[in-house]
Amino acid sequence: MAVQLIMDVIGYSDQYKSLTLVAHDDRPFIGVIMNVHVADTDDLVGRFLSYSDNKTKTGSCSGDSMNYITHANNLAVTKMEVTWVAPEEEIGDVTFRATFMELFDLFWINVKTDLISKLPLSAPVKDKEGDDQTITCTYAKGKSTFQYGINVIEQNYRQSKRGRLTQMTTSYRDGSLYCSFTMPIVMNATDESGRTVTYDLHNPYHVMLAWGRLHEGTDVITKHDELPIQSINKIHFDAVEIHRATALPLITRIHGILMLTAWILFVGVATVVARHYRPMYPAKLVCGTKVWFQIHRFTAITVFIFTAVSFVIIFFKVDGLSDHVGVHSWLGIAVMSCVCLQMIGGLLRPSPDNRVRPVFNYLHWGIGKSAQILADMSFYDCENPSALIGQEVFHKIRKNASKSSEELRHYCISSDS
Structure with a gap:
């Protein structure tokens, strides 16, 4: 008689596994004992969850409960079905081993499956x-x-x-x-x-x-x-x-360089100019507007272009969104959304004497700060070397920006006068 262990799949990633113990030619067997071992060892793992109550029962070995299954009586059967559940922790490959008995003096030992992977x-x-x-x-x-x-x-x-x-x-x-x-x-x-x-x-x-x-x-x-x-x-x-x-494909490096340049260099310039340099060259106009505003607008548009290009190329590289999108990806989408809102707001910006101008100013400031915070968070969530370098540069700029900008502002105003 040949006896087999038949499993529902060869490899699996869930914790539960159904097995069928079956004899060829419908020849009955009366006894069985089966357990599961870590590959190439005698260590028993897991436990048997369900089985035929009228033929089998579980037992405990080496202090663990229900880690092997055996016959409960000498009734003859041609097939048995059981369910085994793996432990929660990773243990690597496992193998199922069984001994079958047809008669008291006729039995088969060490019937086993191939190596099975327990979990992903x-x-x-x-x-x-x-x-x-x-x-x-x-x-x-x-x-x-x-x-x-x-x-x-x-x-x-x-x-x-x-x-x-x-x-x-x-x-x-x-x-x-x-x-x-x-x-x-x-x-x-x-x-x-x-x-x-x-x-x-x-x-x-x-x-x-x-x-x-x-x-x-x-x-x-x-x-x-x-x-x-x-x-x-x-x-x-x-x-x-x-x-x-x-370690970084070319498209990923381009994505990182564009984002770092946009959010460390150009966002920094746009913010510092709008905050500290409005009094600079008060009598001079460029294309009908003040110098500080032209610099602010130019750097803001550059941030939009760099962010959009970076967003598009990495979006195509990863073939769009999937079920496995990480935090960094969602932060990038949020940053892109904020930048788009800022551009729309800039196009719809009311005149200085409009009664809704204060509302616009608060929204413009709030969305801009939100974008900066989200960009900073995305640097921390990204696990590549360019992001780590960017974090260090980002913090050094933040630490010294206030002092340096104030000194430069005073120099420009004094030179202009």
């Missing part, structure tokens, strides 16, 4: 990514592992196909981990919905490298320590070439 893992995803093939090498306490998976948006799903990797070697020297392996030219990966993606290395791909830590006592990866680096160009795997890599 944190993965280094910083750009618009999806359907990325991943190969992970880990090392902890003298033990190394290789893992094969697929990145979908912001999650990595480990597969049970690591065996297709061959010639795997690792070494850990002077704080550095060295890994090498051989993989097939064509490999598949399946996400949590059961969708299969095929990777064919006859085609060029970008290559990304990320590094980080493991959850204590496991081979489960945590979020990467730093921004992953990605090859600037797609790599042809049948060629021997030297490639450059960067």
Whole structure:
């Protein structure tokens, strides 16, 4: 008799798993014991939630409750269905093991499934990514592992196909981990919905490298320590070439440069001029308006153009909004909305003697300050190096702007007189 463990899917990401224990040719069995182990260990994990009351019961081992299931009587059956629930914490790959008994002197031991991934893992995803093939090498306490998976948006799903990797070697020297392996030219990966993606290395791909830590006592990866680096160009795997890599793609760098220039340089100039330089050159007009207002208007329009261009290019890069939009994206949308309101308000600005002019002034000031605060918050939420540099420059400008602008204002007024 051949006995099998049949699962509803091969890989999964939810905590609950339904299994069917079935015998070929409808031959009955009278006994069974089954449990779930962390891959390549004897550690039992999880618990069995539901089972056939008339045939099976749960038991406790190693202090945990309901972590194995066994027969409650010697009634003969040809199929059993059970549900297992995984622990809440990450534990990596697991395997289901069972022993079946047809007769008291005829039984099968160590019937098991392939390695199963218990839960989706944190993965280094910083750009618009999806359907990325991943190969992970880990090392902890003298033990190394290789893992094969697929990145979908912001999650990595480990597969049970690591065996297709061959010639795997690792070494850990002077704080550095060295890994090498051989993989097939064509490999598949399946996400949590059961969708299969095929990777064919006859085609060029970008290559990304990320590094980080493991959850204590496991081979489960945590979020990467730093921004992953990605090859600037797609790599042809049948060629021997030297490639450059960067942690920030060109479009992302352009987005950051435009935003930093707009909200540190031009917003700073527009604010300081409107606040401190109105008395400057009181008798001079440029195109019919005072000098300070022309500078203020020019810098404000520049902020709008830079913000709009930056917003549009990054919006197209990430293919619009998705279910996984982060705080930084929402802050950017809010900033863009405020800038648009400011531009509309500038076009509809009432004359100085209009009775609604005070209302306009308060709204103009309030929306402008809100935009500055939101932009500042977006710098803090962004996890790339250009944003960190921007934060430092931003605070230094804020710290010295008042003193410097006052000195410059006095100089300009004295020179004009």
